[in-house]
Amino acid sequence: MTSLVIIALPIGYTTTLPHTTMSIASDKLVHRVISRLRLRHMPLLLALERQRSVSRVAAEMNLSQPAVTKMLREIEDIFTVPLFTRTRQGLEPTPTGLSVLAHARLALADADALGRELAVIEPGCQGVCAWG
16 A cells, blocks of 8 residues: 655645655755745745745845845755746746745744744743733
């Protein structure tokens, strides 16, 4: 019997693949993403999607253009594929880029929710907290 692995794709699509098709290379990719990708990369990716321009993102984030280019290259090295293609109209997300961007939005929303939740927890309170 072949085991199945369910892979979540952006915009609610899912697919199933036989576990035997999962390669050592994909295991290495998962490890690389977990160990090297940082939350600080996410706003840069979303800004690149929104602005479609390295120079405009650099200005928006108060960074130099080479710094933005270097960060994008580092992020693309993590995924081993380009996340954006360069066109006359500016940067366009690749299919992999669209998936990464969808997860970047979720990761930032989760981080924001965690920050808001922690901000209202009474210091030292554990379990159920009651005010008033």
